[in-house]
Amino acid sequence: MDQNEIDKDDVELMLKAAKLTVNPPPKDEWQELIDEFPDSTSPQQSSLTQDPAIETTPEAVEEQLPAPVEEHTAHPSEARDSDAAPSSPKKPWPTKEERKQKKKAKRQDKIDAINAEFKRAQHYFGLRCRPEEAALPGPPGDEENQKPELKEIDTAVAREKMLRDELFEQKFSIDNPPPYEPSTYPILVSVDVEAWERNHNCVTEVGVSTLDTKVLNDMPPGELGANWMETIDAKHWIMLDYIDLHNTEFTADGDGNHKFDFQHGESLEFYIEKLPARFNEVLETVSDNWKRPIVLVGHNIASDLNFIDNVFAEIERADVLDTQHLWQALNDHSPQATQVSLKNVCGDLGLKCTGWHNAGNDARNTMQALVAMMVCEAKMRHEMAMKKYAQIKDDEDQPSAPLPAGVLEDESSL
Secondary structure: OOOOOOOHHHHHHHHHHOOOOOOOOOHHHHHHHHHHOOOOOOOOHHHHOOOOOOOOOHHHHHHHOOOOOOOOOOOHHHHHHHHOOOOOOOOOOOOHHHHHHHHHHHHHHHHHHHHHHHHHHHHHOOOOOOHHHHOOOOOOOOOOOOOHHHHHHHHHHHHHHHHHHHHHHHHOOOOOOOOOOOOOOOEEEEEEEEEEOOEEEEEEEEEEEEEEOOHHHHOOOOHHHHHHHOOOEEEEEEEHHHOOOOOOOOOOOOOOOHHHOOOOOOOEEEOHHHHHHHHHHHHHHHOOOOOOOEEEEEOOOHHHHHHHHHHOOOOOEEEEEEHHHHHHHHOOOOHHHOOOOHHHHHHHHOOOOOOOOOHHHHHHHHHHHHHHHHHHHHHHHHHHHHHHHHHHHHOOOOOOOOOOOOOOOOHHHO
16 A cells, blocks of 8 residues: 555544544545645645745745835934044054163153152261252253353352362261251151061061161261161061961071061060051150151062051151162162162171061161161262362363352351
8 A cells, every 4th residue: 555545444543542533534635635745644834824825936025025225224323423523543553662762761760760769868867968959050041042141150150069069078977977967857767577478468577677867967977887877776576476487488597486586685575456556656756756757668668568558557658768779779770789689788788787587687687778878879979079079170171160259158158
């Protein structure tokens, strides 16, 4: 029997088994549906529901499609964007030379900032004139259109100012008090914070050293500033919160007992919650009840400043001096002078410092390095000024212009 032929009796038996009562179509109508789908024994719904009145040829379907829109109708959001001002053209990518110049200018700005920091430090010690007196007076007007006689007077005043400043430099000696009087006498405060090497949030000890610049006004500095170093007041505090934590991995000796090796007095032990009150008490005493400005000192002080600002938020500092920056300025910003450790700085200065990795010792060693750098630079500047002054006095080929009346000042007033 052909697979397309279906017995009516078989259909009835199947429907009775399903307990359904239907009236199947006559055999001839059923056969017509089978003939319409020769490849399948079941008719498909799409063909059964297809309306014969609808033409499905490609030509008929194309005629029923809507005509394409010739003009684009902008979306409301696009209309708003079109009303806005045209965007500025993107800047071209900087050339290699421009990037080089930008990098050079950035480095020069950093050098200028470090040099200014060094001069401020010298002024605090009385080893440099006030900042407003450091620059030579310039011409009052346009230099090209200035009258010759005014040019001559200004040149004479500038030259006399230079000689007057160098007379100050001649007066410097490690056996005499500092030649300048600072505009203010700040309290220098050196702070060193030691934390556990495996978790820097665990502060194990804090060192604080103070130096009153007013005491130095009538005191000769001595060799490398040894006399001034004797006035440094050093303190060392051990935090009981982490007294059992020791640093052994990044230290030379590795014994981990640095916190108990304070060499400038007796260490105090207390919990870290009392640290702000203890620190404020020290600063309040040395600053005459906060009437004197506070200048913080540290070596690579940026890391310690984060701790200081978080724990001692109430402290108002007038300035910050970084001995790492000052060492760079003293060595003319050579690449070898960058990122130098405090131990190497003290060694190059000729200081015999010991007890490293103890917060109290390191704070005092930092202050000693600051004092030594200031005195060494002043001594070198004094020697250069003496040579320059002698050359000016002996230079007969370039005689100085006559000074107008009133320009020269009595040497006793300098």
